[in-house]
Amino acid sequence: MREEALVVVGGAQGSGIETSALILASALARQGYGVLSNREYYSNIVGRHSYIHLKASATEIPRSLSYPVNVVACIDAESIFTHFDDLADGGFLVYDTGVSRTRLIQIASMEPETRASISGKLKSLGAGDTVESLVSTLESMFKVKPVGLGFNSILDVLAQKTGMSKSEVQRFRSSIIVGAIAGLMDLDQNALNYAVDRRFGRRPKLAEINKMLILGVMDDVKESYGAPLKLENPKLGLEELLLVSGNDIVAMGKIVGGLRYQAYYPITPATDESTFHETFESLKVDGESLGSIVVVQTEDEIAAVNSAIGAALAGVRASTSTSGPGFSLMVEGLGWAGMNEVPVVVTYYQRGGPSTGMPTRGSQSDLLFTMFASHGEFPRVVVASGDHLEAFYDSIWAFNVAEKYQVPVIHLIDKFLANMTATAPLPEWSRVKIERGTTIIEVNSKGSSWKRFDKSDTISPRPVLGSGVVTWYTGDEHNEWGHITEDPRNRLEMYEKRWKKMELMDSEIPEEERAALYGGGDEDFLLIGWGSVKGPALDALRRLESKGYRGAFLQLRVFHPFPSKLVSKVLSSFDPERVIDVENNIMGQAALSVAMNTGFKVRKYILKWTGRPIYEMELASGIIDVLEGGKSRVVLSYGK
Amino acid sequence: MASKQAYKTEVWIDWCPGCGDYGIVAAMQKAFSELSLDPSNTVVVSGIGCSSKTPHYIYSNGVHTLHGRGITYATGIKLANPELTVVVNAGDGDLLGIGVAHFVALGRRNLDVTILLHDNQVYGLTKGQASPTLGRGEKTKSLPAPNIQDPVNPIALALASGYTFIARGYALWIDHLKDLIKAAIKHKGAALIDILQPCVTYNDIYTADYYKGKLYKLEEDPKWDPIVSSNTIDEIEDKMSKAMSKALEWDPKIPVGIFYANPHIDTLEDRIAKRNQLFTVKPPARQPIARNNGEPLIGPEEFKKIFSDYIIKVVG
Numbered sequence: 001m002r003e004e005a006l007v008v009v010g011g012a013q014g015s016g017i018e019t020s021a022l023i024l025a026s027a028l029a030r031q032g033y034g035v036l037s038n039r040e041y042y043s044n045i046v047g048r049h050s051y052i053h054l055k056a057s058a059t060e061i062p063r064s065l066s067y068p069v070n071v072v073a074c075i076d077a078e079s080i081f082t083h084f085d086d087l088a089d090g091g092f093l094v095y096d097t098g099v100s101r102t103r104l105i106q107i108a109s110m111e112p113e114t115r116a117s118i119s120g121k122l123k124s125l126g127a128g129d130t131v132e133s134l135v136s137t138l139e140s141m142f143k144v145k146p147v148g149l150g151f152n153s154i155l156d157v158l159a160q161k162t163g164m165s166k167s168e169v170q171r172f173r174s175s176i177i178v179g180a181i182a183g184l185m186d187l188d189q190n191a192l193n194y195a196v197d198r199r200f201g202r203r204p205k206l207a208e209i210n211k212m213l214i215l216g217v218m219d220d221v222k223e224s225y226g227a228p229l230k231l232e233n234p235k236l237g238l239e240e241l242l243l244v245s246g247n248d249i250v251a252m253g254k255i256v257g258g259l260r261y262q263a264y265y266p267i268t269p270a271t272d273e274s275t276f277h278e279t280f281e282s283l284k285v286d287g288e289s290l291g292s293i294v295v296v297q298t299e300d301e302i303a304a305v306n307s308a309i310g311a312a313l314a315g316v317r318a319s320t321s322t323s324g325p326g327f328s329l330m331v332e333g334l335g336w337a338g339m340n341e342v343p344v345v346v347t348y349y350q351r352g353g354p355s356t357g358m359p360t361r362g363s364q365s366d367l368l369f370t371m372f373a374s375h376g377e378f379p380r381v382v383v384a385s386g387d388h389l390e391a392f393y394d395s396i397w398a399f400n401v402a403e404k405y406q407v408p409v410i411h412l413i414d415k416f417l418a419n420m421t422a423t424a425p426l427p428e429w430s431r432v433k434i435e436r437g438t439t440i441i442e443v444n445s446k447g448s449s450w451k452r453f454d455k456s457d458t459i460s461p462r463p464v465l466g467s468g469v470v471t472w473y474t475g476d477e478h479n480e481w482g483h484i485t486e487d488p489r490n491r492l493e494m495y496e497k498r499w500k501k502m503e504l505m506d507s508e509i510p511e512e513e514r515a516a517l518y519g520g521g522d523e524d525f526l527l528i529g530w531g532s533v534k535g536p537a538l539d540a541l542r543r544l545e546s547k548g549y550r551g552a553f554l555q556l557r558v559f560h561p562f563p564s565k566l567v568s569k570v571l572s573s574f575d576p577e578r579v580i581d582v583e584n585n586i587m588g589q590a591a592l593s594v595a596m597n598t599g600f601k602v603r604k605y606i607l608k609w610t611g612r613p614i615y616e617m618e619l620a621s622g623i624i625d626v627l628e629g630g631k632s633r634v635v636l637s638y639g640k
Numbered sequence: 641m642a643s644k645q646a647y648k649t650e651v652w653i654d655w656c657p658g659c660g661d662y663g664i665v666a667a668m669q670k671a672f673s674e675l676s677l678d679p680s681n682t683v684v685v686s687g688i689g690c691s692s693k694t695p696h697y698i699y700s701n702g703v704h705t706l707h708g709r710g711i712t713y714a715t716g717i718k719l720a721n722p723e724l725t726v727v728v729n730a731g732d733g734d735l736l737g738i739g740v741a742h743f744v745a746l747g748r749r750n751l752d753v754t755i756l757l758h759d760n761q762v763y764g765l766t767k768g769q770a771s772p773t774l775g776r777g778e779k780t781k782s783l784p785a786p787n788i789q790d791p792v793n794p795i796a797l798a799l800a801s802g803y804t805f806i807a808r809g810y811a812l813w814i815d816h817l818k819d820l821i822k823a824a825i826k827h828k829g830a831a832l833i834d835i836l837q838p839c840v841t842y843n844d845i846y847t848a849d850y851y852k853g854k855l856y857k858l859e860e861d862p863k864w865d866p867i868v869s870s871n872t873i874d875e876i877e878d879k880m881s882k883a884m885s886k887a888l889e890w891d892p893k894i895p896v897g898i899f900y901a902n903p904h905i906d907t908l909e910d911r912i913a914k915r916n917q918l919f920t921v922k923p924p925a926r927q928p929i930a931r932n933n934g935e936p937l938i939g940p941e942e943f944k945k946i947f948s949d950y951i952i953k954v955v956g
């Protein structure tokens with residue numbers, strides 16, 4: 001039995017592989033296994049190749065994904081050609097024997113660049129260009145075990161049993177895949193039934209058909225192959241688990257944090273968060289509504305951010321969620337929030353830029369943009385979460401910091417984290433607090449005017465619109481009353497009053513919340529990274545430790561205000577030649593922010609900008625290339 | 641009724657002497673006074689431009705925002721606290737040029753806010769460029785050549801967008817404008833008043849003299865009835881068509897007054913309240929989000945109940 005298993009499930013967009021992955025992940029979680037599952041897809045509704053990359057573990061909640069995988073399960077021929085070399089030697093290739101004769105050239109949905117590259121691979125293996133030929137080459141050269149299933153005959157039987165037509169049963173193809181993987185892993189039948197009900201609970205007939213199909217295929221595969229990928233009994237020791245995407249957990253964090261206004265304009269990969277808010281807008285507990293979240297789909301991102309700022313002025317916790325192109329439209333509003341000391345939160349799911357870039361792929365290429373976006377100088381907070389649970393706590397933290405210091409907060413997520421579904425323990429509630437600073441919802445002295453920008457303290461008390469007093473706001477430089485003034489003395493003081501909030505935050509927010517060192521500081525080398533680099537970095541270090549390399553990981557979490565002292569101290573205990581920056585961009589943007597804030601110039605880089613996540617094994621070998629091979633820059637590119 | 645003086649501030653008004661905007665501020669102050677609006681529960685929102693300085697001159701909450709974005713701020717403010725009276729002041733360039741997407745969206749939502757459009761056909765603060773309401777072939781003072789873009793018709797655009805109160809006023813007819821402002825504020829839904837406002841410095845075409853002989857009041861025709869009463873499709877179509885015909889009148893006569901009003905359309909607030917009554921029972925801004933000790937209102941038990949679909953009990 002095994003500690004962990006890695007699986008790829010491939011198929012055309014719209015063919016149900018997302019459902020397959022959700023059923024597998026739910027069943028595994030039900031049995032107590034840790035799961036991490038990434039989704040790769042095109043900007044397309046149906047037809048283009050998409051896949052799920054899933055890791056299940058008996059010993060821990062997986063932090064990263066890796067290749068090669070133990071199973072490549074394919075709904076179509078394109079998936080076989082695309083992923084055959086993701087499979088470990090001796091691994092299992094699940095496929096439909098109905099596509100055996102399909103030739104590479106026949107796959108119209110494949111991009112020409114991809115086809116050319118696969119064609120080259122086939123030639124170098126000496127394989128022909130049909131599925132059949134490729135499968136037998138894999139079998140003989142790499143001991144791959146083909147699990148060929150006649151999808152059409154399986155579906156014919158299903159049609160007979162259920163009375164459905166031949167075309168109706170076609171949409172159950174993805175369940176054959178679930179059954180095959182469940183058989184190879186010998187998943188528990190009750191757990192699978194639970195997982196199917198969880199997905200199709202509101203449509204019991206559909207659930208029953210799926211169960212019949214999945215369990216049938218599972219039994220056949222188990223009988224023929226003997227459950228070679230069965231996992232050990234789970235040792236996580238958790239009684240209940242969250243199964244959430246990054247979008248889901250951010251939404252949960254915001255809701256717990258008291259969100260009452262969310263505005264958005266549809267954009268991948270941010271929108272799922274807003275849809276989640278709309279689903280839970282009534283906060284119903286036992287039939288009683290605990291609040292109302294207003295969710296508005298606005299006419300554009302300009303309206304999204306500015307209406308959120310307006311809502312914040314009136315006293316609610318308000319936010320918007322977007323990605324690069326949307327944030328590009330929001331920057332003028334961000335400056336207004338900075339100028340008027342408004343607590344607004346922007347959740348920023350980075351995707352591949354520039355311009356439209358690769359809308360459904362990930363990146364970490366917008367860090368510097370968020371740090372400096374909008375003209376003029378004003379205080380802001382930029383925080384980046386490293387994993388699902390961090391994203392939960394950070395979503396609440398963002399609101400607290402925004403209100404305490406009356407600043408816009410940008411919460412950086414990346415597409416990798418947004419679209420990865422993971423098991424996670426339930427939140428530790430001792431870590432969750434609501435802090436509203438000097439926000440005043442109701443004042444006693446009704447009707448009088450109020451110095452909203454009182455200069456006697458760095459943070460002026462903030463009675464919200466409707467609190468009982470009269471206040472003014474303007475994007476122009478203003479006096480304490482919020483009226484326009486261009487007087488140089490006032491400018492000197494008011495500009496600095498705002499900026500001092502940066503210093504105040506720096507002195508009050510512990511640096512340990514803003515950066516985290518994984519390690520003791522006495523290791524032989526140091527990785528620096530942020531966001532979803534965290535998981536692969538920690539796992540790569542663990543892999544290397546077993547080979548005698550001892551490294552630490554410095555996770556940068558908050559970039560404004562930057563934890564300069566902590567970062568400088570950590571850096572000073574490492575040989576500068578053995579400090580490696582790891583990021584999903586080409587510039588090494590976090591390293592530049594380190595240089596700006598500490599004077600330390602990073603000399604070694606491991607970078608990736610293909611839009612696919614950094615995988616643990618490629619990072620580990622990249623580290624060796626730097627440490628042993630003398631390389632100063634390693635570019636990673638694994639992934640389809 | 642508070643005195644009109646009560647809605648004035650100490651801030652010196654820096655508009656050109658004779659500017660039509662003075663009339664609009666005076667009409668607003670009179671309207672606020674006659675409606676006895678509580679300044680602390682009233683918010684005057686604006687964009688950028690001469691007219692957008694208005695909030696500083698009125699004693700009530702003032703939010704002077706970005707060019708074209710007044711409506712977006714007003715939207716967030718109103719939805720966070722529907723008990724507030726929200727009035728947006730902005731120019732024709734602001735609302736119909738850079739901010740026209742928001743102008744249209746407000747009609748679709750029928751949010752209960754009032755838009756006072758200062759319509760002077762020019763961009764005053766940047767020295768007289770053509771605004772979206774200046775006609776093709778017209779050459780105001782500082783244009784090097786006649787305008788080559790056609791104008792947008794604010795009344796027609798508001799009708800097409802779904803505004804449920806649409807009127808036109810004249811900046812120098814203060815009492816008439818005051819009555820329109822009162823009606824617009826009292827109306828439940830998105831209200832537009834297109835206010836013809838002579839720019840004495842840059843617009844040498846649409847001057848007070850120009851308007852003097854051309855303006856007439858719609859309500860002077862005893863048969864003019866712009867308010868939808870039975871809310872049948874036939875009645876709505878009839879009143880919208882008549883409003884549209886009036887919207888197209890300009891030469892030789894320019895109508896002012898109420899073009900169209902339909903008080904029967906759900907506001908955005910109504911639509912939200914249908915999903916969740918709490919929204920109007922207790923405005924979001926007044927809803928608690930934490931318990932007294934700082935613990936979130938949604939604590940561990942509530943979390944498990946609300947998000948039960950995302951929690952999996954392990955059955956080993």
